[in-house]
Amino acid sequence: xxxxxxxxxxxxxxxxxxxxxxxxxxxxxxxxxxxxxxxxxxxxxxxxxxxxxxxxxxxxxxxxxxxxxxxxxxxxxxxxxxxxxxxxxxxxxxxxxxxxxxxxxxxxxxxxxxxxxxxxxxxxxxxxxxxxxxxxxxxxxxxxxxxxxxxxxxxxxxxxxxxxxxxxxxxxxxxxxxxxxxxxxxxxxxxxxxxxxxxxxxxxxxxxxxxxxxxxxxxxxxxxx
Numbered sequence: 001x002x003x004x005x006x007x008x009x010x011x012x013x014x015x016x017x018x019x020x021x022x023x024x025x026x027x028x029x030x031x032x033x034x035x036x037x038x039x040x041x042x043x044x045x046x047x048x049x050x051x052x053x054x055x056x057x058x059x060x061x062x063x064x065x066x067x068x069x070x071x072x073x074x075x076x077x078x079x080x081x082x083x084x085x086x087x088x089x090x091x092x093x094x095x096x097x098x099x100x101x102x103x104x105x106x107x108x109x110x111x112x113x114x115x116x117x118x119x120x121x122x123x124x125x126x127x128x129x130x131x132x133x134x135x136x137x138x139x140x141x142x143x144x145x146x147x148x149x150x151x152x153x154x155x156x157x158x159x160x161x162x163x164x165x166x167x168x169x170x171x172x173x174x175x176x177x178x179x180x181x182x183x184x185x186x187x188x189x190x191x192x193x194x195x196x197x198x199x200x201x202x203x204x205x206x207x208x209x210x211x212x213x214x215x216x217x218x219x220x221x222x223x224x225x
Contacts, residue, residue, distance in 0.1 A: 001194040007185045008198050011178035014095070015206070018167040018177065022102040023160060029103075030110035035140065037115055048111070055108035060166055063105060068097045068173045094173045101173075106163055113159060117152035118144065150221055157214035161207050168203070178202055 033048050055063070076089045121144050129139030149156075171180035179199055186195030 001198060004182055004185045004191070004195045004198045005202075008178050008182045008195075008202055011176060011181040012202070012206070014170075014175060014177045015164070015167050018095075018098050018102055018170060018175075019160065019164045021099050022106050022163060022167075025099070025103040026106040026110055030107045031114050031145070033107070033111040034114035034118055037111070038118055052108045052111055055105055056112075060101075060105060060169055061172065064101050064169060064172050067101050067104075068094070072097075094175050097173050098167075098170045098175050102163060102167065102170075105166075106159065109159055109162075110156070113152050113155040114148065117148040117155070120151050121147050153214065153218055153221070157211060160214070161210055164207055164210060165203060168199070 033052075037045055037048055072089050072092070079085050079087050079089060125143050125147070126136070126139055129143050130136065134142065167177060168179040170177045171183065174180070182195040182199050183192075186192045
């Protein structure tokens with residue numbers, strides 16, 4: 001267990017990296033999608049709803065298999081046969097596929113979190129901002145979004161914890177995260193019970209730290225209000 005623990009520690013930066021990068025990519029995209037869903041009822045809103053529905057209705061493992069196993073083969077054919085470009089897409093590191101999969105998944109989930117949070121802000125806030133000369137964009141940036149983020153913070157915490165736990169599936173893409181390293185270490189002598197125990201403990205610690213960070217942010221926000 002000590003050896004598995006020491007080895008698994010090297011996977012923590014990868015696990016946290018997937019979580020942080022995915023959040024940084026998905027949060028602005030999800031926020032824009034939420035605003036579009038509220039203010040638009042045309043084809044764009046339909047496309048967003050379809051995307052969210054597909055992502056939320058399919059297992060994460062299936063999304064990984066599609067993007068990591070099938071998409072590269074399709075892109076390789078398209079680039080070499082259609083575009084006639086000599087580029088080996090299979091040389092792209094697996095971590096980038098992990099960023100893509102988890103970002104796409106998190107974007108769909110966060111868009112619903114932000115949409116529900118934005119709907120809690122009174123419509124009069126937008127009208128008030130426009131009446132004092134602010135543009136619609138600035139009204140959202142300065143007035144509506146800050147209020148919505150306060151409401152959304154607990155759900156953002158839940159999404160972050162869920163993303164952190166789901167990142168363990170990155171080992172399907174040969175990414176050397178906590179789970180992959182622990183399983184590899186266990187395979188030498190079939191010490192899977194010890195390795196799984198270490199994974200269990202590490203994820204509890206990491207998820208607890210994330211929840212404490214968000215709790216601290218919530219307390220600070222309420223103090224300033």
